[in-house]
Amino acid sequence: MTRPLPTWIRLHLSSLRMLLLFTALTGLLYPLAVTGAAQALFGHEANGSRIERNGAVVGSSLLGQRFDLRGKSPHQPGERPRPDPRWFQPRPSAGGYDPLASGASNLGPRSGRLLAAIDRRRTDIARFNHVDPATVPADALTAGGSGLDPHISRAYARLQTARVARARGLSKTAVDALVNAHLQSRILGFLGEERVNVVELNAALSRMR
Amino acid sequence: MGATLAGWLQILLLVSVLAASYRPLGDLLARTLTDRGHWRVERALYRLGGVDGDADQTWPGYLRSLLAFAAVSVLFLYGFLRLQNHLPLSIGMPPVPADGAFNTAVSFATNTNWQWYSGETTLGHLAQMAGLAVQNFLSAAMGIAVAAALLRGFTRRQTDRVGNFWTDLTRITVRVLLPLAFVFAIVLVAGGAIQNFHGVREITTLSGDTQALTGGPVASQEAIKQLGTNGGGFYAANSAHPFENPTALTNIIEIYLLLVIPVSLPRAFGRLVGDQRQGYAILTVMVLIWAVSVAIVTANEVHGAGSPAGHAAGGMLEGKEQRLGVWASALFAVSTTLTSCGAVNSAHDSFTPGGGGMLIFNMLLGEIAPGGVGSGLYGILVLAVVAVFVAGLMVGRTPEYLGKKLGGREMKFASLYILTTPALVLVGTASAMASRGARAKVLNTGEHGYSEILYAFGSAANNNGSAFAGLAAGGTWYNTALGLAMLFGRFLPIVFVLALAGSLARQRPVPVTAGTLPTHRPQFVGLLVGVVLIIVGLTYFPALSLGPIAEALS
Numbered sequence: 001m002t003r004p005l006p007t008w009i010r011l012h013l014s015s016l017r018m019l020l021l022f023t024a025l026t027g028l029l030y031p032l033a034v035t036g037a038a039q040a041l042f043g044h045e046a047n048g049s050r051i052e053r054n055g056a057v058v059g060s061s062l063l064g065q066r067f068d069l070r071g072k073s074p075h076q077p078g079e080r081p082r083p084d085p086r087w088f089q090p091r092p093s094a095g096g097y098d099p100l101a102s103g104a105s106n107l108g109p110r111s112g113r114l115l116a117a118i119d120r121r122r123t124d125i126a127r128f129n130h131v132d133p134a135t136v137p138a139d140a141l142t143a144g145g146s147g148l149d150p151h152i153s154r155a156y157a158r159l160q161t162a163r164v165a166r167a168r169g170l171s172k173t174a175v176d177a178l179v180n181a182h183l184q185s186r187i188l189g190f191l192g193e194e195r196v197n198v199v200e201l202n203a204a205l206s207r208m209r
Numbered sequence: 210m211g212a213t214l215a216g217w218l219q220i221l222l223l224v225s226v227l228a229a230s231y232r233p234l235g236d237l238l239a240r241t242l243t244d245r246g247h248w249r250v251e252r253a254l255y256r257l258g259g260v261d262g263d264a265d266q267t268w269p270g271y272l273r274s275l276l277a278f279a280a281v282s283v284l285f286l287y288g289f290l291r292l293q294n295h296l297p298l299s300i301g302m303p304p305v306p307a308d309g310a311f312n313t314a315v316s317f318a319t320n321t322n323w324q325w326y327s328g329e330t331t332l333g334h335l336a337q338m339a340g341l342a343v344q345n346f347l348s349a350a351m352g353i354a355v356a357a358a359l360l361r362g363f364t365r366r367q368t369d370r371v372g373n374f375w376t377d378l379t380r381i382t383v384r385v386l387l388p389l390a391f392v393f394a395i396v397l398v399a400g401g402a403i404q405n406f407h408g409v410r411e412i413t414t415l416s417g418d419t420q421a422l423t424g425g426p427v428a429s430q431e432a433i434k435q436l437g438t439n440g441g442g443f444y445a446a447n448s449a450h451p452f453e454n455p456t457a458l459t460n461i462i463e464i465y466l467l468l469v470i471p472v473s474l475p476r477a478f479g480r481l482v483g484d485q486r487q488g489y490a491i492l493t494v495m496v497l498i499w500a501v502s503v504a505i506v507t508a509n510e511v512h513g514a515g516s517p518a519g520h521a522a523g524g525m526l527e528g529k530e531q532r533l534g535v536w537a538s539a540l541f542a543v544s545t546t547l548t549s550c551g552a553v554n555s556a557h558d559s560f561t562p563g564g565g566g567m568l569i570f571n572m573l574l575g576e577i578a579p580g581g582v583g584s585g586l587y588g589i590l591v592l593a594v595v596a597v598f599v600a601g602l603m604v605g606r607t608p609e610y611l612g613k614k615l616g617g618r619e620m621k622f623a624s625l626y627i628l629t630t631p632a633l634v635l636v637g638t639a640s641a642m643a644s645r646g647a648r649a650k651v652l653n654t655g656e657h658g659y660s661e662i663l664y665a666f667g668s669a670a671n672n673n674g675s676a677f678a679g680l681a682a683g684g685t686w687y688n689t690a691l692g693l694a695m696l697f698g699r700f701l702p703i704v705f706v707l708a709l710a711g712s713l714a715r716q717r718p719v720p721v722t723a724g725t726l727p728t729h730r731p732q733f734v735g736l737l738v739g740v741v742l743i744i745v746g747l748t749y750f751p752a753l754s755l756g757p758i759a760e761a762l763s
Binding site for chain 2: 015027033109115142191195
C-alpha cells in the first residue's frame with residue numbers, strides 16, 4: 001500500500017530529526033543547565049552585576065550611564081545634552097549609553113568627522129573642567145567599542161575631581177581619596193588597562209555627605 | 210609596569226595556555242574521530258534521528274548527508290526567525306524580514322555569523338539560544354567533520370570510504386564542544402557575563418535618567434561562539450559589550466577559546482597520520498603567520514601609524530574599550546580574523562590603515578593560521594598539497610604528500626578550492642562598487658569606504674563574520690549578495706575537500722624514497738608559508754592596493 005519514500009526525502013527527514021534532537025540538546029538543555037548553575041553559583045554576576053540604592057536597581061556596574069543635566073522640559077531636538085558637573089563623566093559613546101543601541105562609531109582612522117569630534121570634545125572638556133586642553137587624555141576624546149564602556153582612565157578621573165568637588169561642595173581631598181579607592185590596576189598586574197569605573201565611583205559619590 | 214611589558218606578558222600567557230592545551234585537546238580530538246564505540250546518548254540520537262551510526266560512507270554519500278543537514282538547518286533557522294514572534298521568550302520582537310532571515314540563517318549555518326542586525330533589538334531569547342546557538346555547535350562540528358574526512362583520505366588505503374558524517378557530527382558535538390562550552394560558560398559568568406531570561410527592564414539611573422537594562426542567556430552563547438569560531442554576538446557590540454566580555458581576564462579567555470581547537474587540530478592530524486612531526490610542521494606555519502600578524506597590527510595600533518585621528522586624540526582608543534586597551538584589542542582582532550571566528554572586542558573600522566588592512570589580509574589568506582575549527586586544518590592541508598606540488602614541479606618528480614600521490618585529479622580539486630573564495634570576494638566587491646545603491650551604504654569616504662566593502666565580501670566568502678561595521682549592511686542587496694557569498698564560500702570548498710579525500714583514500718600509499726620531499730622540516734615550513742603568501746599576494750594585491758594600501762600611503 002505505502003510505497004517507501006525516495007531516498008533523498010528520507011535523508012532530509014532524518015536530517016530534520018537530527019536537527020530537532022540537537023536543538024533540544026544544545027539549544028534548550030545546554031543553556032538551561034548553564035542558567036541553573038550560573039544562578040546558583042554566581043547569581044549576582046548572572047543577573048548583570050546590578051547596583052541597588054534604597055532597594056531599587058539604579059544600574060549595572062558593567063554598563064556605563066549618562067550623567068547629564070536634566071531640565072524640566074525635554075531637550076530640544078538637535079541640542080546636545082549638557083553634562084552635569086556634579087557627576088564624574090564617562091567616555092563619549094556612539095549610542096548614548098543606551099543598551100539597546102550598543103556599538104562603536106566606526107569612523108575611520110583618517111575620518112574628518114572623527115577629527116572634528118575629537119577637537120570639539122577636547123575644547124568642551126577643557127572648558128567644563130577648567131583645565132588645559134593639552135591635558136585631556138585619549139579615552140576622554142574617543143568613543144569606546146561598545147557604546148557602554150563603564151570605565152575611564154585614571155588621568156580622566158583625576159582631571160574631573162576638582163570640578164566635581166566644587167559642584168558638590170565637598171573637599172577635593174575627599175573626592176581624590178574616593179577616586180583612589182576606585183582605581184583598579186591591570187588584572188594580575190598585566191591584563192588589560194588601569195581604569196576607574198565611573199558608575200561605581202558615582203554611586204559611591206552619591207552616598208557621600 | 211609599562212604598557213609594553215604588560216602587553217607582551219598578555220601574549221606570553223595566551224601562548225603558554227595554548228601550548229599546554231595542544232596535547233590533551235589534540236589527543237581528545239583524535240580519539241573522538243577514530244573511536245569505534247558509541248556512547249549511550251549517541252546511540253539514542255542515531256536511533257531517534259533514524260540515521261545509521263555504523264555505516265562507512267563514500268565521499269559522495271558523506272557529502273550528501275552533510276548538504277542535506279545544512280539545507281535543513283538553513284530552512285529551519287529561516288522559519289524560526291520569520292516566526293519568532295509566535296514563539297515563547299520572544300520578548301516582543303517582531304518577525305525578522307525575509308532577506309534578513311535568509312542572510313542570518315545562512316550566516317549561522319555556514320559558521321560565518323555575519324550580522325546585519327543588532328541582537329538587542331532584533332532577536333528574542335529563544336531565537337538566540339535555540340536557533341542561532343544550535344548552529345554555533347553544529348556548523349563548528351561540521352567543519353571538524355570535513356577535516357576528519359580529509360585526514361582519513363590520507364590515512365586509509367585503497368578504499369572508497371571516508372567515514373560517517375552523522376557519527377562525526379554527533380561525537381564532536383557531544384564529546385568535545387558541549388562539555389567545554391558548559392565549563393567555560395560558567396567561567397565567563399564568574400567573570401561577570403550575564404546568564405538570565407530577564408528580557409529588557411527599564412530602570413532609573415543614578416542621575417535620574419532612564420536606561421533599558423538588557424538580559425538574556427548570554428554566557429552560554431558566548432562560550433560556544435568563541436569555541437566554535439562562530440563569532441556571532443548576542444549584542445551588536447559583540448565581545449566589546451561588557452555583558453559579553455566584562456573584564457580583561459574574560460577577554461584573554463575568549464581569545465584562548467577561539468584559538469584552542471584550531472591550534473590543537475594539527476596534533477590530531479599528527480596522531481592520525483602516525484607522525485607528530487607532520488603536525489608540528491603545520492602548527493609552525495600557523496604560529497609564524499599569527500605571530501607576524503600580531504606584531505604588525507599591534508605596532509600599528511600602539512603607534513597610531515597613519516592615523517591623524519589617533520594622533521589628535523593621543524592614542525588609538527576610538528572603538529576600543531578602556532578596560533581592554535590597545536594591546537588586548539589588537540591581539541583579539543588578529544586572532545579573530547586569522548580564524549573564522551569574527552567576534553570583535555573593538556571596532557576594526559577605526560583601526561589604523563596598516564592595522565585594519567592587515568585584518569583584511571588575514572581573512573583573505575583563507576583563514577588558515579590557525580583558521581576556523583576544522584576549516585583551518587583542511588584549508589592549510591590543501592595549501593600543503595599545492596606546496597608539495599610546486600616543489601615536485603621544481604625537481605620534475607611526481608609529488609606525494611603523506612604517502613599519497615598528487616596527480617592531476619587531486620590538483621584539480623586543490624586548485625578549485627583555492628580559486629573559489631577569491632572569485633567570490635572579487636566579483637562581490639566589484640559588483641558592490643558598480644552599484645550606486647550598494648556603494649552608498651558605506652560610512653567612511655574614499656579608500657576607507659571601499660575597504661568597508663572589500664572587508665564585507667572578504668569576511669563573508671571566508672566565513673569570518675567580522676566587519677568594518679560602518680557599512681550599513683542591512684537591506685536586500687547586501688543581505689542577498691553576502692548571503693550567497695557565505696553559502697558558496699562554505700560549501701563549494703567542502704565539496705572539493707571531500708572529493709580530494711575520496712581520491713586520496715582510493716590510492717595505495719607509495720613508499721618513502723630518497724627522492725620524497727620531507728614535509729616535516731623547516732624547508733617545507735618555509736615553502737608552505739611562501740606558497741600561502743604568494744597565492745594570496747598575487748590574487749588580492751590589486752584589490753588591496755585600492756583600499757588599505759592606498760590609505761596607508763596617502
